[in-house]
Amino acid sequence: MIRLERNVRAHFRVIRVNRWGLALAILVVLALILLPGSRFGLRPVIGAGGASVVQPGVTVGMRDFSGLTEAEAKQVLSQMAHIYRDQPVSAYEAKDTDGYAYIIPEVNGYELDVEATWTRLLAARPNTRVEPATRLVTPSKKVSDFPKSIIRHGNPAKKEVALLINVDWGEEVLGGMLDTLKERGAKATFFVSGRWAAKNPNLMAAIVAGGHEVASHGHQLTEDGPEGLARRGVLRSDIERSVDVIEKATGLPVKFYAPHKSQVNPAIVKTADELKLRTVLYSLDTRDWMASTSVADIMATFQKVMAGDLILLHPKPNTAAALGQGIQHLQARGLTPVTLSELLSPEREGPATVGGDQR
Numbered sequence: 001m002i003r004l005e006r007n008v009r010a011h012f013r014v015i016r017v018n019r020w021g022l023a024l025a026i027l028v029v030l031a032l033i034l035l036p037g038s039r040f041g042l043r044p045v046i047g048a049g050g051a052s053v054v055q056p057g058v059t060v061g062m063r064d065f066s067g068l069t070e071a072e073a074k075q076v077l078s079q080m081a082h083i084y085r086d087q088p089v090s091a092y093e094a095k096d097t098d099g100y101a102y103i104i105p106e107v108n109g110y111e112l113d114v115e116a117t118w119t120r121l122l123a124a125r126p127n128t129r130v131e132p133a134t135r136l137v138t139p140s141k142k143v144s145d146f147p148k149s150i151i152r153h154g155n156p157a158k159k160e161v162a163l164l165i166n167v168d169w170g171e172e173v174l175g176g177m178l179d180t181l182k183e184r185g186a187k188a189t190f191f192v193s194g195r196w197a198a199k200n201p202n203l204m205a206a207i208v209a210g211g212h213e214v215a216s217h218g219h220q221l222t223e224d225g226p227e228g229l230a231r232r233g234v235l236r237s238d239i240e241r242s243v244d245v246i247e248k249a250t251g252l253p254v255k256f257y258a259p260h261k262s263q264v265n266p267a268i269v270k271t272a273d274e275l276k277l278r279t280v281l282y283s284l285d286t287r288d289w290m291a292s293t294s295v296a297d298i299m300a301t302f303q304k305v306m307a308g309d310l311i312l313l314h315p316k317p318n319t320a321a322a323l324g325q326g327i328q329h330l331q332a333r334g335l336t337p338v339t340l341s342e343l344l345s346p347e348r349e350g351p352a353t354v355g356g357d358q359r
Contacts, residue, residue, distance in 0.1 A: 057127035065121055065130075073121055077114045077132075084112040084132050086348075089157050090141035093149060100264060102281070103149035104308075107157045108346040109137035143344065148273050150264060151256070152281040154308035154343040160336045161309045162343045163188035164282055166258060168196050168221050170315025174203055177320050178210050184327040186337035188212050188313075191258040191280075194219035194242030197249050204249040213339040214249075215256035216242045216277065225261040226268050236271050243275065256280045256340060280340065282312035288319040295322045302326035307335060308343070 054065040065073055088109030093101050116133035124130050165188050190207050197204050219242035229235040243254045257277040259268055272279045286301040287293050295318050313319050
């Protein structure tokens with residue numbers, strides 16, 4: 001019994017020594033953290049006048065902020081502000097060659113957030129580079145301010161374009177086009193008819209799996225187009241039917257409607273708007289739907305593409321043959337093929353990584 005008691009006391013003595021060792025380790029770590037100028041420290045360096053100053057070797061861009069006080073650093077940041085400023089671009093209406101109004105979407109701007117950047121500077125460890133903080137600047141006019149205007153061009157301030165692929169046939173080449181888009185890292189928006197979507201669930205799934213967007217091209221494409229459907233009083237039900245089929249196939253909401261034959265009039269646009277769909281036309285037509293259009297003809301259209309263009313395509317053999325080369329040409333010119341929603345989004349790249357309302 002005496003031996004057992006001694007063992008127990010010895011055990012407690014070991015525990016006591018371990019606790020004191022742990023306490024000592026904590027004190028050492030705290031000392032390192034609180035030591036001015038420590039590489040582990042979060043405490044700012046104090047200058048000669050008692051003010052906090054930036055650690056040695058801390059930079060923003062090419063500018064060294066070593067030892068600057070708050071007032072000095074903010075003055076320098078204010079002088080640098082023009083480097084990290086991009087003015088917002090408001091949405092505005094334009095007119096096509098037929099005199100029909102369409103809307104050019106807005107693009108957000110950004111500006112340097114001096115206060116937030118100073119906070120980053122003060123917290124920076126020695127010899128580190130600080131990313132400037134910027135804040136969002138929204139434009140005064142937005143697409144939502146023009147609810148009944150059609151879309152036929154993106155904002156050229158964004159180096160992006162949209163491939164609009166109208167589909168009511170061509171399933172035999174569509175799979176190859178999806179492969180090409182994947183190989184080139186490009187996205188597209190497919191305007192499918194409801195009847196085609198109902199007959200081709202596997203291709204619909206492949207389109208969505210590729211990260212592409214699906215929108216409505218109507219349900220039953222007729223010779224007289226949506227104008228004829230409107231005259232017969234069945235346009236609304238035709239569009240509704242297509243949207244229902246597409247949304248059930250994709251599980252995603254439909255946001256856009258591209259009328260067959262690119263027919264637009266106030267009644268067509270109003271009907272789409274009542275269904276919460278934005279009417280979309282193209283800005284460049286490859287005319288690939290014509291039997292006489294060659295690969296060279298399609299490439300000639302790609303040569304004309306500018307930032308913001310909406311390029312009309314169809315699942316045709318010559319289009320499939322030209323698609324890879326056409327995308328490569330766009331990318332070589334710094335133009336990125338994105339979905340229509342991405343093109344119309346007001347977001348654009350800023351000088352640093354986006355984080356909430358700051359970059």
